[in-house]
Amino acid sequence: MSFVIATTIDEAIAALAAGARPVAGGSDLVVGARHGKAPLPGDLVAIDRIEELRCLEFTDAGACIGAGVNHHTIEHHPVLSTVYTGISDGSALVGSPSTRNVGTLGGNVMNASPAMDTGAPLVVLGAEVELRSASGSRRVGLAELWTGPGRTSARPDELCVAIHVPAPAARSNSAYLRLEYRRSMEIAVVGAAASVTLADDGSVNAVRVALTAVAPTIIEVAGLGGGTVADVAAAAQAAAAEQARPISDVRASDAYRRHTVGVMARRAVEAAARRALGEPVSVPVNRAIGIGAAS
């Protein structure tokens, strides 16, 4: 049983190589242990004091979001919440204010829950995670990273140090929204993110849609093409409902999930398109357009 507080990425990687598991905000690891999901690992390395993990850089290539950046920061960041807007939509919905202050993007991504709120927007924005170990760094796409609920392709000695998001094209934007039964301390019943790039005439040139909590991992909707916003939104709704593989559980039946994930996909496309046109749709979309009601 050991607990190491790392202050540099190298220290953290060394601890991982020796068998420790990382803990940042603890909002998944500790809660999961208390609920008997998985016992708390015997050896832990705290990574919440590593300043390098909180880097936030924007270049022509895109954004580099340190794995230790918390949801509160992502929700309110002036660039993320206007250019990489879907990610901010997702972060803004996580837990409660206190959860958002301790929970990190790296933790959310590596926890690999199919219900995570930041996963679908990262997928539609083409994000990659940067995994680092003693033997070097590699970048992995999210579809390759997530292998099942709570499972990733990362090796135990690898630390997620950053999430790289390509710069969105001109006249494009993104949105994420979820079906929720209450406004705080909630988990997505289903959710959908869309990234939309518009042509000069306002029609959709390119669209990506990803779905939350309807499969063992976040999944991207296949086979979507361009067209008017209305047509693309309708196509996204139909394709999302068709491609979803939802389960029935205490939160919702499979039939209800299949229907509502389509609704979320349509609304995500519509909200992303409005943002791409320059209309203000505030973060998070759930409050801006209201799921069930205006805010």
Place this chain on the structure above:
Amino acid sequence: MSPTTTAPRFVRADGPDKVTGSGRYTADLTLTGALVAKFKYAEVSHARITKLDVSAARAIPGVFAVLTQDDVPDVRFGPFVQDRTLFARDVVRFEGEILAAVAAVDVPTAQRALNAIVVEYAPLPVVNDIEAALSPDAPLVHADWSDYGAAGPIVRDRNDASMASIAKGDVDKGMAEADVVVHSRYVADGCHAAPIEPRAVLAQWEGNKVTIWTSTQVPFDARAGVCETLELPANRVRIIVPHLGGGFGGKCGFHYEAHVAALARATKRPVRLVFSRREEFVAPDRRREGIVFDLETGVRRDGTITARKVWLAIDNGAYTADAGFFSQLAAMHALGPYQVPHAFAEAHLVYTNHQPSGSVRAPTAPQTCWALESHTDEVAKAIGMDPVEFRLKNAVATGKEGPSGQVYDEIGLVDCIRAAADGAGYGQALPDDEAIGVAIGWWPSFSVPSGAYVKIDGDGSGQIITGAQECGTGAVMTLRQLVADELGMQAEDFELVYQDTSVAPYDMGATGSQTLFNNGRAAVAAAGQIAEQLKQLAAEQLEANPADIVLADGAASVAGTPSRSVPIAELAGIAAGGELLIGHGSGAPPAPPEVVGATCVGDVGMTAWVAPQFSCHAVRVKVDRDTGVARVLHVSAAHDSGTIINPVGATGQVEGAVLMGIGQALTEGTRYDDEAKQRNAALLEYKLQTCADAPPIDIHFVEIDTPNAGPRGAKGLAEAPNVATAAAISNAIAAIIGTPVRQLPMTAERVWSTVNGIEGSPA
């Protein structure tokens, strides 16, 4: 606010403790050498115990005791039906039933002991459905039910633990006189009180006396339970309640005080039990009961109700707890606060293999009001009448007779309907996905014995020593104001000594909205004795007649001559050298009203209500038809709870109850699997409302002079605001989507299924 307001501000005596974190709750307490208690639960819903071997658990180092029913007096207990023992005896009847209790040096050791207990079962058929349980060939939850003791009026038969009926007039004749008869079926799922503080108990013996610190709402009831099950006299059991972290009825009754006391006696050590959230969901015999309703109302085209006939079956769960009076209470709520000339109600309290039901904030009322008021909107719709007009025409009013034959004296229901509707802007044009739903509700005041002492020491500072229990409502806190007003002093001049059964006289506890109603009377009576003493002392000092002395602003003065005055503190100093300033009070509880014209089976006194409380809630709701998500946009709540003594406390009660009502309406419901085990016994899956969900709530107190009520004409207020919210939300949803959602909670999926005509019982 009301003109009768006496306190411009209200400082809760327990406020600074709770806000700063210096206050201590039961789980915060430690005693030297204390052991950890853990329970071994049945984990199955219905089975015969074929083997229960605790010897291996007892042999583990660090385990001080493992107790089963063999180790405690063999007592069956229960306030209405004596169907329960402390530990399972022969048969387990729900998943949270206790097989054994462990006291160990720490949590891991206690957990190892639980794992070492060997239990083997022979399965028994699981009773998982309320209506099926009533069929003649249903398996019995209690095979020996007829051997159990029960309170006199309780009528029982097999799985029916308490049957009640109310009959007035000739219901068939009344139906025949109707132009339209509307028939409806509704089903309410069970739900939970869900206090934020999971319960905790700490017990310590000194000689043959035991002190138990416990998170109960009813210290004297808890004491009585310990005395009964461990066969002890009342004066050797002391119950102390530190700050209580909410209860909502869930901490009423007698729970685990005896188990922990028995462990402490066996180990000769203090023993402490602290529940996990899951235990809080699964084990207590207090959760809101599921009910199946069959409702029928006959009505004339002019809107006159001619008859109402109701049948309902309540999920009692595996044991009866305090639910024995629920059948008749639910029957009254199903008939409702209406003028019904011909009425018949039949209600059953049905054993199942679910967690036992018990009093949660206005037991049976929110879900029965939901069913009846949803039905009432169907009736109004059937004759093309506006639902508010329909209620104004038929609601009980001053001098009118209710469904059980009680004729009401001064009541304010009609005023409540008008105030709530006006406050909601009823009748305004709204978007087609919004509507305002209206519902009316009622609730009795409970007139019971209660006691308090007041003393003023030589420096003029006072103490109120009361048996009443503060569970967060502010009712006990308000006693300071009542006593201070009586003595011409300030609320801050008094400290409260409360929640200790060995110090204060009896009070029923934080239950039945009764604290201010009854203990307020007691405290005022106690203060009145001191007032008389002070007037006597002042008369001697001021050379005046005691009858001419006025107590105000901290002084005693001669009426009409304020310059002839002496400070109360000075009088207290004089008294400290002679006859002490000590008052004790109880006062006569208001007598119950008469009922004429109705006949009742299983009558437990629920058909005639002293100082009945009335309410109307008008709620604006928006429904997202594509997802079925309903959101409450605004609540207008009007209440006749008599005189409002503490407006700040009263407002808090209504706001909290409305939020609880929204949860019960939309998101809070227990889901059972095929084995009658709870599927959502956790706060992520059992969805309480959060602050972020709270709508604006406008509150209107309809204050009228109420004869035969509590102090200054006050009625209760803790439960009444929880009654009508879900019903009003239901009527708004029905107005938007065109048809009511017939199962409570009206979850998003159920709303969506109703919109799309999907049959079945979705999440």
